[in-house]
Amino acid sequence: MSDITDAARAILAFNDRGGYTVPTDALYPFQWNWDSAFVSMGFATFNIDRAYQELERLIEGQWDDGMLPHIVFHVPSDTYFPGPDVWNTHHRHHKKPTTSGITQPPVFGMALRYIYEIALTEGREDVLARTRLLFHAALRSHRWWMKVRDPEKRGLVAILHPWESGSDNSPAWDEALARVSTITKTEICRQDTKHVSAAMRPHHADYQRFIHLVEVYRECKWDPVKQWSAAPFKVADVQMTAILARATADLIWIASHLNLLDEINELSTIHRILLDGLRGRWRNNLRGFVSLDLISGKDIQKPTQAYFIPLIAIELDTYQHEAVQDEIERWCNGMIVGVPSTAPFSSDFESKRYWRGPVWAVINWLIVDGLCKNHLAELAAIIEGNTINAIERAGFREYFDPITGEGLGGNSFSWTAAAYLVLRHRLNNQ
Numbered sequence: 001m002s003d004i005t006d007a008a009r010a011i012l013a014f015n016d017r018g019g020y021t022v023p024t025d026a027l028y029p030f031q032w033n034w035d036s037a038f039v040s041m042g043f044a045t046f047n048i049d050r051a052y053q054e055l056e057r058l059i060e061g062q063w064d065d066g067m068l069p070h071i072v073f074h075v076p077s078d079t080y081f082p083g084p085d086v087w088n089t090h091h092r093h094h095k096k097p098t099t100s101g102i103t104q105p106p107v108f109g110m111a112l113r114y115i116y117e118i119a120l121t122e123g124r125e126d127v128l129a130r131t132r133l134l135f136h137a138a139l140r141s142h143r144w145w146m147k148v149r150d151p152e153k154r155g156l157v158a159i160l161h162p163w164e165s166g167s168d169n170s171p172a173w174d175e176a177l178a179r180v181s182t183i184t185k186t187e188i189c190r191q192d193t194k195h196v197s198a199a200m201r202p203h204h205a206d207y208q209r210f211i212h213l214v215e216v217y218r219e220c221k222w223d224p225v226k227q228w229s230a231a232p233f234k235v236a237d238v239q240m241t242a243i244l245a246r247a248t249a250d251l252i253w254i255a256s257h258l259n260l261l262d263e264i265n266e267l268s269t270i271h272r273i274l275l276d277g278l279r280g281r282w283r284n285n286l287r288g289f290v291s292l293d294l295i296s297g298k299d300i301q302k303p304t305q306a307y308f309i310p311l312i313a314i315e316l317d318t319y320q321h322e323a324v325q326d327e328i329e330r331w332c333n334g335m336i337v338g339v340p341s342t343a344p345f346s347s348d349f350e351s352k353r354y355w356r357g358p359v360w361a362v363i364n365w366l367i368v369d370g371l372c373k374n375h376l377a378e379l380a381a382i383i384e385g386n387t388i389n390a391i392e393r394a395g396f397r398e399y400f401d402p403i404t405g406e407g408l409g410g411n412s413f414s415w416t417a418a419a420y421l422v423l424r425h426r427l428n429n430q
Contacts, residue, residue, distance in 0.1 A: 004392055005424060008417035011396050012042060015414045019050075020057035020074065024398065024410035027195040029077035031058060033070045034166055035415050037107035038362050042418025044115040045425040048122065051115045052130050055108065059137040061099040065224070066144035068108060068137075069099035070163060081191045086214060089222055101214070101222045102161045105240055106145065109138045109247030113254055114422075120257075128258075135254050139263060142251065145244055146270055148224040155277020156236035157244055158294060160227060161213045165237055167341065167355040168210075169202035171302040171348035173235070176293050180232050182208035185215055200352050200408050236292040238281050239306040243366075245274035245313035278310050282320060287327040303331075303343035304355075305363050311370025325376055328367070332383075335359075336405035337390040339367055339383060344402065351401045352408055358399035361387050361419035368423075384423055391420045 015021040020031040021039050028035075036058045043051035061072035073084045074097050084098040112134050119127045149157040159165050162173045182205055192201050202210075213233055220226035228234075248271045255263045281289045283299065288307025291300040308328060316324060330345075332338030342349045342357045350356040364387040371380035390400050390407075396416045398409030 005421065008042070008396065008420045009046060011412045011417040012039065012414060014412060017074065019053045020072075021054065021414045023415065024413050026079045027192060027410045029079050031061075031072040031074060033058065033068055033072075033104035034107045037111040038365075038415040039418045040111045041114045042415075042421040044118045045421045048115065048119050048124055048127065051118075052127060052134070055112060055115075055134050056130070058108070059134065061097050062137055062141070063096075063099070065148070066140035067103055067148070067224075068106070068141045070102050070104040071100040073098040073100075079191050079195075081189050082186070082211065082214060086186055086211070088218055091221070101217055102164050104164060105166050105243045106138075106141060106247050107243060108134075108141065109251045109254075110243070112138060113250035116254060116257075131254065132258060135251065135258065135260075135263075138247070138251055139267070142244065142248060142267070142270060146273075148228070151228060153273075154236060154292075155273045155275075156238070156241050156281070156292065157274075159235050159237045159240055160217065160231045160233060161210070162233070163210060165235075165240060167239070167304065167306070169206050169353070170304050170306075170355040171342055171346065172291060172300050172304045172306060173233075174302070174348070175298075175300070176233050176235055176295065177206070177209050179295070180209040181212050184208055184211045186211050196409055201354055232295070234294040235300065236277075236294055237306070238278060238289045238291045239309040241274055241278055242289075242310040242313045245271060245278060245310075248274060249313070275314055278314055281310070284319070284323070287323040302348060303346050305339060305341045305360075305367070308339070308367050308370060309363075311374055312366055313370075316374050321374060321376070324374070325379055328371075328379060328383075335402040337386045337400055337402055339364060340402040341399075351403045352406075354399070354409070357402065358408055359387075359390065359402045360399045361391060361416045361423075365419050365423065384427070388420065388423055388427070391416060396420070 012021060022029050023032055023035045036054050040051045040054035043054060061069050087100050089099055089101045116131050145157050162168050188207055188211055216230055217227045220230055248267050252264055252267045283290050289310045293300055331340060331343050337359050340357050340359055341355050348356060364383055368380045368384045390405055394405055394407030396413050397407030397411060398413045400407055
């Protein structure tokens, strides 16, 4: 297995662009927010300084109001659409790299704790100043989330664009996205299908709606209050809320080590609010947690991986514990590798199309962590083992066909390499 570990490290080195990684060459030529957070944890298994640097380069793009954008355009590239000219966010982040105008799941806080814990075990007291700087960047981001994306105090943070979820074309967004116009002023010049088969990517109509949303928010000059009012797509997302809640708990842990008492109190309040919001999204009949369409007021019941992500943040009761285990096992039944991003019995399931069925190593990583938190170690070990086996068999691909185990999407993918390094590191240290 050392050869595969070496290969994973080599992918991170190959995708290094000077202190930050791109997800993969050409297809994604910039720094992506949650990709880099996962990648930093992969680096931490063998290079603490490089792990810190990944997060430090990411916060170069942090906006003055605390938002961490989903893309930082450190250097130009013509292999990705939409580029910085489409976003036109220059006025929102003075004297910083150009960025997109939306965000992504806040894995940052989770990553910082992971890196700091390893640094402490290695006796690296010299990282204290770096940790403190990154902690305060994360805290400003969490304040932004609570102020800007939960203004109505539900205890659930909202996404205003499917790209923010990280699960771009998930069936969870179909109904809400259908209300968004396909008319755009921007010419859509997709580059993704030049690198990956169109059968594995979102449809053209999806991209029309994605770009229409960008145009709506660009016309708001990226003012978050105006965006909230103008948004034709607005979803209180349980996956996003769960990741924010887990990251908040991790920031509380860091703050306790840094003796930041005021910050502990502030974060503890945020944590309680988010947990209360998440608990209310459980549905017995679905055996999972559901997001809320804030425009229609309806539950989003489409069976996607988001059903299970709240496990990373909350502790299940006895009924939920059994129900979740049964449901995940049902989703994985007959699959070469699980957990599929859409339930295989769903009419929306497509085993090769991006977030409509394929298995993602980083999602399995989160699900495994949630299962372990909820004392479902046996199921967690099965999913963890199958994920490692899928990568060893099919390579470091962007995602995997759950039915066949085939590697799909981009190749030499950074966060898949990072997932392998972290999961293998855990197994080796059990």
